Amino acid sequence: MTPGATSKDPLVDAFLRHLRLERRLSPRTLDAYERDLRDMAAWMQEHGREWLNLNQAEVRAWTAQRHRQGLSARSLQRRLAALRAFYHYLKREGRIQRNPAMGVRAPKVERKLPSTLDVDQMAQLLELPGNKPLDLRDQAMMELLYSSGLRLAELVSLDMSDLDLSDAMLEVTGKGRKTRRLPVGSKARIAIQRWLEIRQELAEENEPALFVSQRGKRLSPRAVQSRLARRAMEQGAPRRVHPHMLRHSFASHMLESSGDLRAVQELLGHADISTTQIYTHLDFQHLAQVYDQAHPRARRKKPD
Template identity: 60%
Template sequence: MPKHPDEPTVPRAQDIALIERFIAHLTHERRLSEHTARAYRHDLLQIATWLAAQDQREVRSIERLDEAGIRRYTAWRHRQGVSGQTLQRELSSLRGFYRWLVRENQALANPAVGIRAPKSPRTLPHTLDADQLGALLEPVDDDPLGIRDTAMVELFYSSGLRLAELVSLDLGDLDLSEGELGVIGKGSKGRRVPVGRKARAAIERWLAVRPTLANRDERALFVSLRGGRIHPRTVEKRLERWALERGAGQHLHPHLLRHSFATHLLESSGDLRAVQELLGHANIGTTQIYTHLDFQHLAQVYDQAHPRARKKGSKPDEQP
């Protein structure tokens, strides 16, 4: 019989145990980041919760879920208004989960392989322009936490780092003399990225005061007030506060700085492959979203400057 509407639904214990075994595989064998493992867990528990709420005659373990069941789940999520991007991520989590089950001889096939989420309109990431960022970075902090926060913002923007990449940096990853940084990205893939002049200066200021905060023998480049490696959530909160104190007028987060890095670099160079390499994207299709941002910028220039684009009687803002 179906569950009573007021009765809370929780995943079956055996499903939770199986999911946790898979998460342990991701963290200990595949060495994926805590953030990635948390996303997998969230997606799989979401599916297991839905499965537990189904008619009792159809309830089965998540490891026995078939293609028809996955399609029903996808349709249910779509009716809830969940975006195609979120559904695609959940299906990706399922595909990874079943690949592991097949390897462990707990499933004969991967039922999620041929299922694709409905497409949804692609949203372009918001960015800050170079002048906005320059104005935010101009004030100089004197206290150690402010110096640290400025160094983090400069590094996010200078090198296009993900949040997980920045917090995992060790002192040994940094080569200021060469202006380079060794980064471990998604899938434990390493890459080297340049560190710009302004970011190097900000990091040097931070390294001068870092000993006043860092615990003895702490290897992390960025540390918290307690002296250990800084937590991702702490970075997010500090960036929000950092922007608020400077009158930014909008929410500042690590990915906004990464998007701004990619967009400004592509606008200046036009080299999509180089931007892909610097961002650590495995697929250039992921990087191509920035070509849309670049085109928006070019379209605005065209509308303002081209004789056939301007409205009759209007004049360009500036003569060549």
């Protein structure tokens, strides 16, 4: 659903308008809310229910039915979160007294550890050959993704005005339109400076984007994904590489070196520290491997 579109449901439309105008959520996030609420609306229509008279038992029944139909635990969690947010809004507006989605839990999600590259693999990946404009642009993008732990959307939304190389700082607009200032490492500064020296060869006049395509316009997320996958293949990466893998690698390496979970949370722009804590599992996994290989009481005896 694009901004300004309607779902033909006055309550849902008002909620989405609130998310767009007051919470300033992205069109993609609004689409997800609309899809999840539309699924609940379809279930209610089948059972002759309406938003304002739904109860907790019925929310549980909807959750159980969707689970039996094969919906994953992660998808159910997301839909319940959307439903809770919707009813929280209706309660705030005085339309209901109780939130029927509160207390309803989806099955637990088995947490999957993010894929990362180790330090040596990252170093190999970032040794890009070539001095053509696209070579220098790709080098700068990849260095910046790893240097500052950027999300893909944050990278492509960067403007020239967001960058201060003299102070080695970058202002980033993340989820929920929240801004944060991030340091830019020395390798990334050098790569960006080289790109800026020839950027005008590609960029259209008055184009504010830091990274542009051959046509001179702001790069799309898909173009960045494609370029990174191609570069990784050329550099002999051990697996398919995507932009978020560089962010995961940044977080893992920072936490492994510093042990400062709060600092890594700030750098990543995570609202909840539990999101950042997944990287402690990666770090522990690494430490466990080192222990198994190095400790005399941990090493398995060789078979006779």
